[in-house]
Amino acid sequence: MSSIPETLPHRNGRIAPQVLHRALALLSRIPDSLIAFVARFSIAAVFWKSGQTKIEGLAIDLVSGEFRLGLPRLSDDALFLFREEYRLPLIPPEIAAPLAATAEHVFPLLLLVGLATRLSAAALLVMTLTIQLFVYPDAYPTHGTWAAVLLYLMAHGPGRISLDHWIAQRCSRR
Template sequence: MSTIPDALPHLHGRIAPHVLLRRAIALLSRIPDSLIAFIARFSIAAVFWKSGQTKIEGLAIDLVSGEFRLGVPQLSDDALYLFREEYRLPLIPPEVAAPAAAVAEHVFPLLLLLGLATRLSAAALLAMTLTIQLFVYPDAYPTHGVWAAVLLYLMAHGPGRVSLDHWIARHCGGH
């Protein structure tokens, strides 16, 4: 015997709300994981790349604004000042932390964009996010929580099909 809601999917010529809800959920569940991963990779890479760009002089690459200034990147005086006066990380001297952050904020986002060493790159940026949250900006947990969620997704699910990781796995026997 059918239940009343299943027996009456149409109420006076209209589709019952539970049927609409089920159809909407089925439609949303068809969003490809590779699309989510691609958007996640691009978005979180942009956050860290833009931050890294504020720490250097001599090289500026911004695909969205169209700014391209090629040259030899050097750590900016402002970056050292920030790590000495505002960020003040424990155990790591500013002269080490500033260039390390500048390099990490360029290398790992680039790897994410390519989808190369994605899980490792996401883990490194998650470590940076946790450091920033715990020691630099503890009140920015809503923003850092979003970053962490994106990075954890990439760590758990990988970069998706549109990535070098996927290509390497397919062509080198990993999948």
């Protein structure tokens, strides 16, 4: 038995079931590769922008057009945040701050090009869970969205528009 109703209410009566089925069929044709690309780009931007707040000397923001090339270094503000606000258990702030800043730059770059996508998504999911559990427990709606995107990438991979796909194609030809 179909979960789609036979007809839907409409101002002149009812919409034909064929219209609903056509609309659903059209939506089901959205390519997974497009969804994966948008997911990779979006979640990479979230973590990249966060990483940019932790460093000085390098600024790259495609949306705002800000480009300042230089040797990146951990900002004093980042170390202060890890000491005073974030206060992660088990990891000293002097280790956690540069580790987070590095992860928020490396993994988003890998996601963006679609290289080691599942590993990068898993690493960012661990970071998301850490933030949720130890730093901002009230931010579960935001972190839940991030987790859903990262879980999708872990489960389905980066799609065709990725280096992972290109490498897999090259390896399968041998």
